[in-house]
Amino acid sequence: MPVTSNASAQAAPAAASQRGRGALIGAGLLALALLPLVAGASPYMLGLLISALILAGLALSWALLGNLGGMVSFGHAAFFGVGAYGSALLAGKLGVPVLLAIPLGGLIATVFSLAMLPALRLSGPYFALAILAYAQIFRILATELDWLTGGAAGLQRYPGLPTVLGFNLADRAGSYVLVLACVVVFALVYMALRRSHVGTALRAIADSEDATRVVGVNATVLKTWMLLLSAFIAGVFGALNAHIIGFLEPDYAFSGIWSVMPIIAAVFGGYRSVLGPIFGAVVIYLFDQVIAKSLIPVGHQILLGIVLAIMVLLAPNGLSGLVARFLPRLAGRGLSNAEKGHA
Amino acid sequence: MLELDAVTVRFGGLTALSGISFRIAQGEILGLVGPNGAGKTTLFNSISGLVKARGRISFNGREVTSLPLHKRARAGIGRTFQIPQPMHHLTVRENLAVAQVFGAGRYDEKRIDEILAVMELSHKADADAATALALQELKRLEIAKALATEPKLLLLDEVLAGLESNAKRSFMLKLKELHALFGLTIVIVEHDIETISGLCTRAVVLNFGQLIADGTPAEVFNNPAVVESYTGTAHA
Amino acid sequence: MTELILQALFSGVLIGSVYALVALGLALAFGAMRIINLAHGELVLLAAYMAYLVESRTGLDPYFAIPLALVVVAAASFVLFLLVDRIKDHRELNSLILTFAIGIILTNAILLVFASDVRTTASPFLQDAVSLGDLFAMRSEIIAFVLSLVLMGALWWWLKSSWYGRAVRAVSSNRGAAKLMGINPTRIETVSFLVAGALASFAGVALYTMSVVQPATGHALTVKAFIITVLAGVGSIPGVFLGAVLLGVTEALTVTLASSALQELAGMVLFLLVLFLMPNGLFGARARRG
Numbered sequence: 001m002p003v004t005s006n007a008s009a010q011a012a013p014a015a016a017s018q019r020g021r022g023a024l025i026g027a028g029l030l031a032l033a034l035l036p037l038v039a040g041a042s043p044y045m046l047g048l049l050i051s052a053l054i055l056a057g058l059a060l061s062w063a064l065l066g067n068l069g070g071m072v073s074f075g076h077a078a079f080f081g082v083g084a085y086g087s088a089l090l091a092g093k094l095g096v097p098v099l100l101a102i103p104l105g106g107l108i109a110t111v112f113s114l115a116m117l118p119a120l121r122l123s124g125p126y127f128a129l130a131i132l133a134y135a136q137i138f139r140i141l142a143t144e145l146d147w148l149t150g151g152a153a154g155l156q157r158y159p160g161l162p163t164v165l166g167f168n169l170a171d172r173a174g175s176y177v178l179v180l181a182c183v184v185v186f187a188l189v190y191m192a193l194r195r196s197h198v199g200t201a202l203r204a205i206a207d208s209e210d211a212t213r214v215v216g217v218n219a220t221v222l223k224t225w226m227l228l229l230s231a232f233i234a235g236v237f238g239a240l241n242a243h244i245i246g247f248l249e250p251d252y253a254f255s256g257i258w259s260v261m262p263i264i265a266a267v268f269g270g271y272r273s274v275l276g277p278i279f280g281a282v283v284i285y286l287f288d289q290v291i292a293k294s295l296i297p298v299g300h301q302i303l304l305g306i307v308l309a310i311m312v313l314l315a316p317n318g319l320s321g322l323v324a325r326f327l328p329r330l331a332g333r334g335l336s337n338a339e340k341g342h343a
Numbered sequence: 344m345l346e347l348d349a350v351t352v353r354f355g356g357l358t359a360l361s362g363i364s365f366r367i368a369q370g371e372i373l374g375l376v377g378p379n380g381a382g383k384t385t386l387f388n389s390i391s392g393l394v395k396a397r398g399r400i401s402f403n404g405r406e407v408t409s410l411p412l413h414k415r416a417r418a419g420i421g422r423t424f425q426i427p428q429p430m431h432h433l434t435v436r437e438n439l440a441v442a443q444v445f446g447a448g449r450y451d452e453k454r455i456d457e458i459l460a461v462m463e464l465s466h467k468a469d470a471d472a473a474t475a476l477a478l479q480e481l482k483r484l485e486i487a488k489a490l491a492t493e494p495k496l497l498l499l500d501e502v503l504a505g506l507e508s509n510a511k512r513s514f515m516l517k518l519k520e521l522h523a524l525f526g527l528t529i530v531i532v533e534h535d536i537e538t539i540s541g542l543c544t545r546a547v548v549l550n551f552g553q554l555i556a557d558g559t560p561a562e563v564f565n566n567p568a569v570v571e572s573y574t575g576t577a578h579a
Numbered sequence: 580m581t582e583l584i585l586q587a588l589f590s591g592v593l594i595g596s597v598y599a600l601v602a603l604g605l606a607l608a609f610g611a612m613r614i615i616n617l618a619h620g621e622l623v624l625l626a627a628y629m630a631y632l633v634e635s636r637t638g639l640d641p642y643f644a645i646p647l648a649l650v651v652v653a654a655a656s657f658v659l660f661l662l663v664d665r666i667k668d669h670r671e672l673n674s675l676i677l678t679f680a681i682g683i684i685l686t687n688a689i690l691l692v693f694a695s696d697v698r699t700t701a702s703p704f705l706q707d708a709v710s711l712g713d714l715f716a717m718r719s720e721i722i723a724f725v726l727s728l729v730l731m732g733a734l735w736w737w738l739k740s741s742w743y744g745r746a747v748r749a750v751s752s753n754r755g756a757a758k759l760m761g762i763n764p765t766r767i768e769t770v771s772f773l774v775a776g777a778l779a780s781f782a783g784v785a786l787y788t789m790s791v792v793q794p795a796t797g798h799a800l801t802v803k804a805f806i807i808t809v810l811a812g813v814g815s816i817p818g819v820f821l822g823a824v825l826l827g828v829t830e831a832l833t834v835t836l837a838s839s840a841l842q843e844l845a846g847m848v849l850f851l852l853v854l855f856l857m858p859n860g861l862f863g864a865r866a867r868r869g
């Protein structure tokens with residue numbers, strides 16, 4: 001995990017800088033909401049943005065686990081895929097309304113994540129790779145249990161997003177708004193959680209485990225909640241994606257892409273912040289699809305690998321870390337927490 | 344209120360505590376004395392759950408020997424660390440808030456302010472605990488954190504060390520005040536005989552992991568075995 | 580049925596010996612630097628593609644690629660070391676992400692240069708079946724097995740008796756103490772990465788002669804190597820060999836008794852079981868609890 005000793009960059013922001021950040025967040029989200037108007041004419045661009053936002057949700061979920069839970073996951077595809085299949089099957093086989101099936105898909109991912117609880121006792125790399133193992137196992141199970149999942153041939157016949165109050169969520173603009181709304185909601189949840197006492201305690205656990213436990217904090221339980229929440233969020237975005245795309249197959253739903261891309265997006269944007277992973281995802285995804293793919297049609301991910309390596313080496317706190325370091329100086333606010341960390 | 348029965352702790356081949364048994368009554372201020380490496384900190388660690396101990400530890404009539412750390416804190420065992428361990432990247436106030444919310448199960452900002460005032464940390468309340476505090480302030484934060492969990496038993500590990508005698512005396516008064524104010528039972532590790540005599544009604548002496556004396560401070564410090572344990576390792 | 584099972588056991592041991600080479604490289608880098616090199620499988624893959632390059636360009640036997648593979652892979656391993664060495668904060672996890680990124684870069688570089696097709700040796704001589712009683716193997720598998728045993732023996736001897744070997748062991752068991760003994764850890768880490776690269780070179784060439792490779796193989800190999808070190812416990816060569824054989828045999832038996840689609844599943848399940856149920860590995864690993 002790209003952690004630096006100045007994790008206090010996000011520690012206890014003063015009220016003023018918190019309001020500043022709030023404004024920044026608002027502006028950023030507004031910009032995202034307005035993007036489709038700019039890109040308005042092009043359904044292609046809108047499609048890209050929807051995928052970018054799906055990835056943003058996934059990156060948010062990954063970063064929540066990494067930042068609050070202190071756990072690096074190499075297998076978020078597990079939750080993403082389970083959420084996708086869960087929701088598609090509920091809607092397709094049991095006739096559950098899609099807008100209900102999507103959060104239920106998230107819940108199913110949460111339930112599946114319970115199987116990962118033994119991994120919580122493992123230290124960093126072992127946890128990371130244990131989750132990778134889970135993702136592989138789920139992918140193989142989805143392939144093998146073909147009576148349920150349709151096997152390698154996949155699932156196609158399940159409903160897409162519905163029309164609500166005359167607003168067609170299935171067309172691109174509708175899907176875009178829905179996915180964006182979900183990203184915003186989870187970002188707000190994440191922010192509230194981070195500011196709560198639970199968030200404060202989790203922040204403390206990362207570097208002072210004994211000191212935190214000795215005042216009554218049950219580290220394991222808090223980390224468990226973060227795992228469950230992270231699984232839920234990833235599952236919801238997997239489900240959203242499933243109903244937007246309209247088909248599922250194991251190699252797609254559990255693809256390593258869903259494990260790798262959130263890592264790159266979150267590290268690039270700064271996984272210790274809430275907004276970093278979201279902007280990171282949008283930038284990285286568009287860069288990959290629009291620029292990298294046209295430069296190198298096959299093997300374009302090499303550029304993502306290079307970006308990831310450079311970020312870990314040069315700016316382990318990501319874009320948001322750079323912003324936190326330089327913005328206060330520009331604004332003349334004097335010494336920020338981030339800088340104190342460096343002193 | 345605290346009862347130790349044959350508490351034994353081993354680190355590999357080293358026996359840090361062997362068969363320690365004694366009781367502490369409600370409201371006592373007990374001095375825990377012994378040369379360096381005697382096992383005092385280890386005893387605190389085993390009571391608070393930081394190291395696994397064999398034997399039996401009961402607290403308020405309830406066996407806690409195998410209870411995890413956080414549950415002992417919630418049950419009312421508070422402690423400080425000899426080398427202060429603030430929660431990093433948190434402000435002083437956040438340190439107390441976490442301790443209170445998770446240790447005492449409630450959030451009461453007024454009480455946090457009170458504790459901050461008593462421990463003379465109000466002026467640093469919003470400073471980063473790990474980086475902006477001096478050593479003596481960190482030691483006071485240790486106590487403040489423990490108090491925020493609303494403990495019944497408070498284990499203080501060399502909180503007075505390094506203070507000059509005037510400061511020490513006023514800090515002793517403060518401890519007595521806390522003792523009365525919060526209805527605490529206190530165990531304090533301290534090397535200074537005068538401090539123990541002034542503060543405690545009873546002292547327990549450890550040497551090489553064994554309990555070698557238990558009595559009033561006067562009795563204990565005149566015990567030949569105790570004198571020998573100190574002179575034997577004097578200035579070690 | 581018994582014959583099939585015996586054959587599976589036999590094949591599992593043969594492939595397991597090559598897995599062991601891969602895992603030992605991973606373990607060596609871990610021992611020296613306490614980092615898990617998630618690009619290690621890609622280093623092996625790089626060597627395999629060197630074998631493909633030499634064979635397809637010159638028509639020579641793939642084994643002639645070993646010198647080239649040694650140079651290329653050792654160089655790659657060295658660069659990797661230099662990059663990882665730049666990480667100062669939270670080395671364990673940041674290096675995990677960095678080596679992961681390097682793995683992505685290597686995989687895609689190979690994809691760019693060699694395309695995504697599945698490659699294997701074209702040599703009929705290597706693919707010929709030889710029989711040992713009722714059991715069959717390709718000639719290349721036997722060669723790989725012998726090669727692996729020899730290399731493991733050499734590694735064992737090197738760790739035990741050479742100055743560098745002893746220093747490597749000293750550093751991996753206690754960095755601070757090793758420093759006091761006048762051992763320069765950076766030098767030892769460099770040597771460990773170079774040796775890990777050398778093992779990867781042999782493993783890659785061997786793999787190319789006895790199995791198929793494609794760009795995605797690298798990641799799978801890293802995961803297998805990690806599984807083996809978890810099974811075995813880092814540090815003992817016989818332990819790693821047994822862990823590798825166990826994985827090879829489990830995979831081969833799964834293919835024989837169930838289906839090849841479940842091969843990977845078996846390895847993963849074995850991995851999780853050992854991770855959860857035997858915190859010290861099958862043969863006594865280091866602590867991995869958080």
Ligand SMILES: Nc1ncnc2c1ncn2[C@@H]1O[C@H](COP(=O)(O)OP(=O)(O)OP(=O)(O)O)[C@@H](O)[C@H]1O
Pocket residue numbers: 354357359377378379380381382383384385386425
């Ligand atoms: N975690 C540990 N692992 C191994 N040995 C330990 C550990 N903690 C303490 N020890 C050993 O146990 C013995 C008792 O140590 P302890 O810290 O309890 O002594 P102490 O009485 O608090 O001494 P001091 O006055 O120096 O604080 C010492 O020999 C110490 O080295």
Ligand SMILES: [Mg+2]
Pocket residue numbers: 383384385425500
């Ligand atoms: Mg001590």
